[in-house]
Amino acid sequence: MKLGFIGCGNMAKAMIGGIIKSGACPREDIIASDAFAPARSAAAETLGIVVTEDNCEVAAQADVLVLAVKPQFYEEVIAGLRGSLRQDQLIITIAPGKTLSWLAEQLGEETAVIRTMPNTPAMVGEGITAACPNARVSEEQLALGLKLLESFGKAEVVPERLIDAVVAVSGSSPAYIFMLIEAMGDAAVAEGMPRAQAYTFAAQAVMGSAKMVLETGKHPGELKDMVCSPAGTTIEAVQALEESGFRSSVMSAMRICAEKSRSMGKA
Numbered sequence: 001m002k003l004g005f006i007g008c009g010n011m012a013k014a015m016i017g018g019i020i021k022s023g024a025c026p027r028e029d030i031i032a033s034d035a036f037a038p039a040r041s042a043a044a045e046t047l048g049i050v051v052t053e054d055n056c057e058v059a060a061q062a063d064v065l066v067l068a069v070k071p072q073f074y075e076e077v078i079a080g081l082r083g084s085l086r087q088d089q090l091i092i093t094i095a096p097g098k099t100l101s102w103l104a105e106q107l108g109e110e111t112a113v114i115r116t117m118p119n120t121p122a123m124v125g126e127g128i129t130a131a132c133p134n135a136r137v138s139e140e141q142l143a144l145g146l147k148l149l150e151s152f153g154k155a156e157v158v159p160e161r162l163i164d165a166v167v168a169v170s171g172s173s174p175a176y177i178f179m180l181i182e183a184m185g186d187a188a189v190a191e192g193m194p195r196a197q198a199y200t201f202a203a204q205a206v207m208g209s210a211k212m213v214l215e216t217g218k219h220p221g222e223l224k225d226m227v228c229s230p231a232g233t234t235i236e237a238v239q240a241l242e243e244s245g246f247r248s249s250v251m252s253a254m255r256i257c258a259e260k261s262r263s264m265g266k267a
């Protein structure tokens, strides 16, 4: 099985890194193209895969083809691939806004497409990806697609109407979490902790908290209550966070994120 990537930027590199690390596809069977020469060199050097400038060469070789360019380039990239695509190929998309019906118009009704939304923690095998197959995707193709997506984390089939929520809750959310870790690190530095140590403590606390949600099955509010000792330190921090609208800020940001994702389909 040959795996092709068109566009070899941040998300493609995260996915390819995870795929190679897990052994789901050997690096020799992965080929990627990118219009930007430094992106090609970075992928060749860091991932050890074959790279080319020619998108059609990737499309011609790939059994599974991932379109990993920004959504605004999808139309021109797909137009440039006409004549190089085959009916037996599986296309995986990762762009917000680009719906299965829009993709069917661009790629042809007969093309098997899995619309997905991954995230960059794929790079360390801790991604989560939502997958929406179209009606042309066979059981074997869906199994193959999910095997690839699961090679760098979790993957779940979701109805397409949920994909904009997925963009907000997992596609984009690593950025909010990195901002949280950065802010926690800064505050610990202000208390006198060396910066590197501050990031280790902040990141480990975030990872451990996430693991508790996943592994205990307890409501996040209950887990929060377990940290708040009566008349203690945490409840003071919780009150300060509530006063500055922490939870409503996160919800507003995610609403704007999902709206932006929806709007990208109209561009």
Ligand SMILES: NC(=O)C1=CN([C@@H]2O[C@H](COP(=O)(O)OP(=O)(O)OC[C@H]3O[C@@H](n4cnc5c(N)ncnc54)[C@H](OP(=O)(O)O)[C@@H]3O)[C@@H](O)[C@H]2O)C=CC1
Pocket (backbone or CB within 6 Å): 006, 007, 008, 009, 010, 011, 012, 033, 034, 035, 036, 039, 055, 068, 069, 070, 071, 073, 077, 094, 095, 096, 117, 118, 119, 120, 171, 172
């Ligand atoms: N980054 C993330 O966390 C996530 C991204 N995604 C999606 O992944 C896709 C890629 O995003 P991301 O990796 O962040 O973007 P990047 O800009 O890092 O990567 C895209 C790459 O594609 C190149 N490119 C542009 N036009 C073409 C073309 N015509 N042919 C071949 N290559 C081209 C770009 O070059 P140049 O820089 O010159 O334009 C760039 O190197 C997007 O659709 C994004 O929405 C989905 C989930 C998470």
Ligand SMILES: O=C(O)[C@@H]1CCC=N1
Pocket (backbone or CB within 6 Å): 096, 167, 171, 172
């Ligand atoms: O910022 C973006 O548009 C992409 C999609 C989800 C994460 N990054």
